[in-house]
Amino acid sequence: MKNAGQRTVEGAVSSRRARKSSYLPAAMHRWFLGVVLVGAALILGACQKPVAKPLEIAQNDVCFRCKAPIAEKQYAAEFATKDGFVRKFDDISCMIDHAKEKVGVRNISAYFVADYGTKEWLKGEEAAFVKSEKFKTPMNGGILAFKDKGKVQVLAKNYQAAVLTLNDLLGGEVK
Numbered sequence: 001m002k003n004a005g006q007r008t009v010e011g012a013v014s015s016r017r018a019r020k021s022s023y024l025p026a027a028m029h030r031w032f033l034g035v036v037l038v039g040a041a042l043i044l045g046a047c048q049k050p051v052a053k054p055l056e057i058a059q060n061d062v063c064f065r066c067k068a069p070i071a072e073k074q075y076a077a078e079f080a081t082k083d084g085f086v087r088k089f090d091d092i093s094c095m096i097d098h099a100k101e102k103v104g105v106r107n108i109s110a111y112f113v114a115d116y117g118t119k120e121w122l123k124g125e126e127a128a129f130v131k132s133e134k135f136k137t138p139m140n141g142g143i144l145a146f147k148d149k150g151k152v153q154v155l156a157k158n159y160q161a162a163v164l165t166l167n168d169l170l171g172g173e174v175k
């Protein structure tokens with residue numbers, strides 16, 4: 001008797017559902033499905049790729065590695081660690097050395113470098129780097145970053161400088 005009772009309840013619920021959904025036109029179903037799919041894609045995307053943003057250099061900021069004031073943004077760099085810290089540096093070489101020697105590349109989630117020409121932040125992976133001891137940077141790392149890869153080629157030619165990527169600077173540890 002018990003089993004029969006349960007079956008009746010289930011049967012009643014499913015037939016009510018069936019009746020309800022039959023009132024919705026098919027177009028409405030498709031619209032609803034679309035909204036759900038787009039929503040799911042947005043949520044998944046947001047979870048997989050937290051948007052990291054660079055922090056602006058403030059007036060009294062000092063290099064996290066060498067403690068010198070960060071006075072010239074065109075040489076500045078910073079990285080965000082996976083546990084949520086942003087570390088700022090006065091020279092790209094300070095950032096690279098600190099990433100490799102102290103923090104560990106696997107513990108870093110994002111790198112930013114200032115474009116030498118415009119002083120705008122660039123994602124480290126999207127910047128082109130040019131390195132020469134003839135470039136006088138705050139800590140004599142001699143590394144400049146640019147968005148414009150054409151400028152880098154010209155500088156490299158004029159100064160017999162090396163053209164590098166972030167991956168090269170980090171010793172091939174980032175893909």
Ligand SMILES: [Zn+2]
Nearest residue numbers: 063066090094
């Ligand atoms: Zn420094």
